[in-house]
Amino acid sequence: MTEILAQDRRGGDAGSAERVIDHPAWPALKDAVEEIRPWQSKDGSIDFGAEGAPTRATVELALGRVISAVEELSPLLSHDAAYHRALVADLRRWADGGFEVPDFLDSLLAFQPAQARADGLQHLVVFPMYTQNGNPDRNLEAVVLRVVWPDWLAELERTRFDNPLFLGITFEDFTSGYDTNSAVLFPETIAVREAPERFTWGAIFCDREAARFRKVTEAAVDILRLGLPEDVRAMIGDQARCQQAFVLWDMIHDRTHSHGDLPFDPFMIKQRQPFWMYGLEELRCDLTAFKEAVKLEAEGVAQARDVQYAVIFDRMFRFPVTGERVRNYDGLGGQLLFAYLHQHDVVRWTDNTLHIDWDRAPQVTNQLCAEIEKLYRDGIDRPKLVHWFAAYELVSAYLAPHPGSTWAKGPDALDLTQPPRKLVDDVLPDEFPLSMFYEALAKKLKGVIASTKGITARSARSAESMSAAKDASVEPTLAAGAA
Structure with a gap:
């Protein structure tokens, strides 16, 4: 099993098909979508009575180009034929209805990417949607992606971490809504007349996560003068290796939302709760991934140790200082992990240098996971408000x-x-402010984090190549000056 898991073999036919983005219909599709997007209102409709609005005929021409491009590209993706037919029908119905609030339920139900997960398989996706941590409006978007489903991951999902709805994916290309911080493609973001009874897939862009992680971690390590084991330094420098870590982390994290001692709605989507409850849930899922990675490492799974580093570094360095301080539950989880490790002497900040006790980090991180799991287990016997106070006591x-x-x-x-639910109004927008350590780190990392907007593996490699070329061009000058 170890030998299989150590491999990242790309699927045969799935990865060798013609690239959709190399076909001339793809830029035509992108241009048409980008033309339509500014005409749309927040709910995805087009108000022809608004000042500066286009004529209906103009919009219909642009939408016609979208439909033509989809029909031209669809033969490259026979596995998505039913979805593309439903998509074209939804686009035409949107036009026939006068471009009111779009309803793409039929095409959403026809899109079933988790039913045939194959490494390297391409999908062309077009929907009116908002992009989580990106564009809040339901604009038309187009994205070409590839599935990440290597043999070792498929084997783990089949035998250990059953998660039939999960998809790891990477970007090929995208429209403006994904030129943001969004790293997910979720069906619940799509404009539909009614939510389906159940969602059948959920996808996470591991290439964006990995590229963002590498850039922010490299900067944080430099700022904090953190000494790294050689293996960790090599991992941070390797995009493909980081993608493997993130797709494993994501698969276990996603699964954990529905496993363990849980409230009735583990995602807490339909509940109004204090934001530290959301922070603890997300941290619980991350620390469960960490705990499982410790076990997998002991069994010889090549990607498992990298997952542990990814969880600790992303949670400690990027999460606390990313985004606004208004109900920032992911930031709170990162703050809590750092404080817990610091107060248990795993992390030390002395002489303006960060030190990590690598030997004790797994044990103490798992200890925090156990405290959160106990909170959940005990919470089953508590009234809601008592449980919220118990969670507050843990965090505080x-x-x-x-x-x-x-x-x-x-x-x-x-x-x-x-x-x-009314007492939630008494929660401050920033109930647990940043420490002095994080206030200082936020100022130094602010520009780096902003620069990761829209990042992909391809753009990260391009930036690295430019940087290397710049360094190479400077060296002769320096040498001549020294001489």
Whole structure:
């Protein structure tokens, strides 16, 4: 099994098909979509009465080019034929209905990428949608992607981490909504008349995650003067290796949302809760991936140790200082991991240098995971509000609450005659502010994090090549000057 897992063999026919983005119909499709997007309102409709609005005939011409391009590209992707037929029908119905709020439920139901996961398989996806952590409006988007499903990952999913809806994917090309920080393709973001009874897939772009991780981690390591084992340094320098780590991390994380001692809605999408509850849920899933990676490493799985480094570094360096400080639950999870490791002497900040006890890091990280799991297990026997306070106590044991926090004062400071969802209004937008350490780090990493907007493996390689060429061109000058 170890020998199989150590390989990253690309599937045969799936990876060798003609690249969709090399076909002349792809740039034609992109241009037509980009023409339509600015005409759309937040809900995806087009208001022809608005100032500067196009004529209906103009929009119909642009949409016709979208349809023609999809029909021209579809023969390259026979596995998506049913989806593309439904897509064309939805596009035409949108036009026939006067470009009101789009409804692409039929094509969404026809798109079933998780039913035939094959490494390197291409998909052409067109939907009106918002992009999570990207564009909040339901604009028309087009994206070409490839599935990441190497044999070793398929074997782990089949035998150990059953997750039939999960897709690891990489970008080939995309329209403006993905020239953002979005690294997911989720069906719930698509404009439909009604939500389907159940979603049948969920996809995460491991190439963007890996490229972003590498750039931010390299900068943080340099800023913090963190000494790295040679193997870790090699991993951070290798995009393909990092992608393998992220696709394994993502598969286990995604699965964990529906495994363990859980609330009735593990994703908490339909519940109004304090944002630290969301932060603990996301951190629980990440730390479960870490815990499983420790086991897999002991069994000889080549990608498992890299997952551990990816979880620790991404959570500690990028998450706390990314995004606004308004209900930033991912940032909170990163702050909590760092504080926990610091207060258990795994992470030390001395002489303006960060030190990590690599030998103790797995044990103590798993210890935090166990504390969160116990919180969940005990929560099954608690009323909701009592559970929220127990979670607050766990977080505030390691992170200092805002001095103006009402929740920090305890139950007596809250109007407990109100339903729990109303008490969420008493949570401060930044209930657990950044520490002085993170305030300083945020200033130094701000530009690097901003530069990762829209990053892909291809753009990262291009930037690295330009940097290497620049360095090479400078060397002769320096040498001549020294002489």
